[in-house]
Amino acid sequence: MKKHTLGILLAGIASWAFAGINDDLQKLGTDAAKGYLKPIVSTLGADLNQGWFREAPKPELFGLDISAKVVAAGTMFNSDAEQFSATTTTNIDENVAKLVAAQIVGTSLADTALRKAAITQVANQLKGLSMTMTLAGPTIIGPKKKSSSQDVTTAPSPDEITYTVTSPVKVYNPATHDSTPVGTKTVGMGLGGVGQSKYFIGVPAAFPQLTIGTLAGTQLAIRYCPTFREFSFFGFGISHNPGFWFDQAQLPLGINSSVTFAYSSFNYGDYMKFSGWNAGLQASRRFGFRFLNFAPYVGVGVEKATLEVSYLTDFNGLDGKPIQVNFSSTGENFYRATAGLNLRLGVIDISGDYTLAKYTSASVGLGLGF
Numbered sequence: 301m302k303k304h305t306l307g308i309l310l311a312g313i314a315s316w317a318f319a320g321i322n323d324d325l326q327k328l329g330t331d332a333a334k335g336y337l338k339p340i341v342s343t344l345g346a347d348l349n350q351g352w353f354r355e356a357p358k359p360e361l362f363g364l365d366i367s368a369k370v371v372a373a374g375t376m377f378n379s380d381a382e383q384f385s386a387t388t389t390t391n392i393d394e395n396v397a398k399l400v401a402a403q404i405v406g407t408s409l410a411d412t413a414l415r416k417a418a419i420t421q422v423a424n425q426l427k428g429l430s431m432t433m434t435l436a437g438p439t440i441i442g443p444k445k446k447s448s449s450q451d452v453t454t455a456p457s458p459d460e461i462t463y464t465v466t467s468p469v470k471v472y473n474p475a476t477h478d479s480t481p482v483g484t485k486t487v488g489m490g491l492g493g494v495g496q497s498k499y500f501i502g503v504p505a506a507f508p509q510l511t512i513g514t515l516a517g518t519q520l521a522i523r524y525c526p527t528f529r530e531f532s533f534f535g536f537g538i539s540h541n542p543g544f545w546f547d548q549a550q551l552p553l554g555i556n557s558s559v560t561f562a563y564s565s566f567n568y569g570d571y572m573k574f575s576g577w578n579a580g581l582q583a584s585r586r587f588g589f590r591f592l593n594f595a596p597y598v599g600v601g602v603e604k605a606t607l608e609v610s611y612l613t614d615f616n617g618l619d620g621k622p623i624q625v626n627f628s629s630t631g632e633n634f635y636r637a638t639a640g641l642n643l644r645l646g647v648i649d650i651s652g653d654y655t656l657a658k659y660t661s662a663s664v665g666l667g668l669g670f
Contacts, residue, residue, distance in 0.1 A: 324440075325571065326614040327491055329393065330625050332435045332461065333609060335384030338629065339377060339439045341574075342659045343503035345605020345631035346375040348564040348576035351509075351663030352521055352537040354642040354651045355584045355595045356558035359543035359550060363514040367649045369667020371509050371523075375659050376502040382442035382493070387434045393623065395615035396433070396463050397426040399487035405475045418474040425471040426482070428618050437461030441503070442493035461489045502661075507533065509665070517544030523564065530569040537562030539582065557583045560601065571611040578603035578636065591646050599638040603657070605631035633657040644669055 325333055350373040357365070392400070401422035409415040443459035464486040473480040513519030521537035539558045543550035551557050560582055566574040580601015586593050608628045617623040640653025649669030654662045 324491055325609070325611050325625075327395075327489055328461070328625075329395075329613065329623060330627050331386050331388055331390075332463075332489075333625060334627060334629055335386050335435060336440055336461065337607065337609065338384060339381040339441050340503060341605060341607045341629045342631040342633055343375040343377065343381075343441075343661075344505065344566070344574055345576045345607070346603070346633050346655070346657065346659050346661040347373040347503060347505035348535070348566060348574060348605060349562065349578040349603045349633075349636075350375070350655060350661045351507075351651070351653060351665055352562040352578070353539050353558070353560050353582055353597075353599065354511075354640065354653075354665070355586060355597060356556040356582050357514045357517055357519045357539055357541045358556055359517045359541045360514055361516060361544075364670065365511075365513045365519065367509075367511040367667060367669040369509055369649055369651075369665045369669075370506055371663055371665040372504070372506045373661060373663040374502045374504045375661035377441060378659065382438060383436070384439050385434065385436040387432065389430060389432050391428050391618060392426050392431055392433075392465065393615065393617055394423070394427055395613070396465065396487070397423040399463065399489075400426055400465055400482065400485045403485050403487060404471065404473055404480055404482070408475050415475070421474055422471055426469075429467065429469060431465045431467040431469075431482070433466075434464040435461065436464070437489075437491075438493040440493050444492050459492045461491050462486050463489065507535070509667075513539075517541035517558075521562070532567045533565070535562065535564030551583065553585065555583055555585045557581065560599070571609060573608045574605065575608075576603065576605040576631075580636070580638075582638075584642075588644075591644060593644050595642045595644075597638075597640050597642065597653075601636055601638075603633050603636050605633065607631075631659075633659050 328336060351371040398419060401419045404422050405415060405418045409418060437460055466484045467482040470479040470481045507523045509521055509523045511519055511521040518540045523535040525533040539560045541556055541558045561579045563577045578601055580599050582597060582599035584595050584597035586595040588594060606628055610626045613623040613625060636655050636657040638653050638655045642651040647668050647670060649667050651665040
């Protein structure tokens with residue numbers, strides 16, 4: 301029951317953050333999707349790498365140190381995270397061709413069938429042409445579009461992604477029976493963010509974690525959530541005190557040190573996969589008794605996060621088939637420095653830490669310790 305409840309909690313966070321994302325992505329090509337998803341590569345990637353380690357293990361052969369907790373992490377958005385813009389030269393696909401054609405044809409044809417035929421005729425002239433295109437608008441965490449419809453007869457709203465194409469090419473316009481230059485046309489995609497930045501200053505995440513030690517100066521941490529509503533998660537971390545092997549590596553004043561490494565994999569459906577790893581050095585000092593103590597800890601290290609995306613668009617490419625989009629993006633965090641505190645009150649285990657990086661993050665852990 302506890303596992304099921306926790307799975308619902310974690311999947312609920314993921315489902316809210318990525319609500320309808322597959323349908324949204326299918327409206328976007330590769331360049332637009334990269335810009336749209338960019339903020340969560342670094343923020344959710346930092347969440348995956350946060351809160352893995354608390355106290356460094358003691359340099360002993362065997363010791364009982366077990367902790368089962370839920371780690372809640374959050375990474376703050378940077379100031380430019382709500383909007384993206386990218387300019388590229390590309391061959392116009394069917395989707396953009398139809399939207400631009402609708403603007404060229406306009407609303408002068410009252411007969412719906414005739415207007416639709418005119419748009420198709422103009423779109424066929426545009427499809428495949430090389431044009432300069434600027435993609436701009438809200439990222440996934442940006443403002444939520446009030447309407448999901450695409451109305452090319454009105455100016456795009458500031459809360460939707462737009463395509464702006466520029467070309468000196470002239471096309472025959474059946475509505476006016478003359479050649480009309482494409483010029484510069486801006487069309488709205490009817491797609492915005494999920495509005496997350498309105499409610500949070502960052503991306504939240506929560507993970508169940510079991511930490512077991514100590515064996516030969518080593519602790520093992522496991523994070524796991526079975527597949528639930530397209531969401532699944534697995535990760536592991538290792539913390540080892542080199543003082544177990546070398547007396548010279550032991551620090552004075554009862555300070556324990558460790559070398560750490562952690563890896564995580566987070567999947568959402570079959571179209572998004574996050575992975576992250578971090579490695580570093582940590583030091584901690586415990587004050588108090590076994591079941592009543594506090595332990596400040598610090599650490600430095602490096603981290604990396606990657607997002608892999610794969611899906612079919614709901615519009616066709618130049619070959620008349622849906623476009624297969626495949627790409628990977630890397631988070632911007634690399635160097636990191638962490639400071640935190642672990643508190644043991646009987647069997648209650650509480651930890652909290654803050655990590656300074658390009659995208660800063662924090663975590664709080666609450667559970668049972670023995």
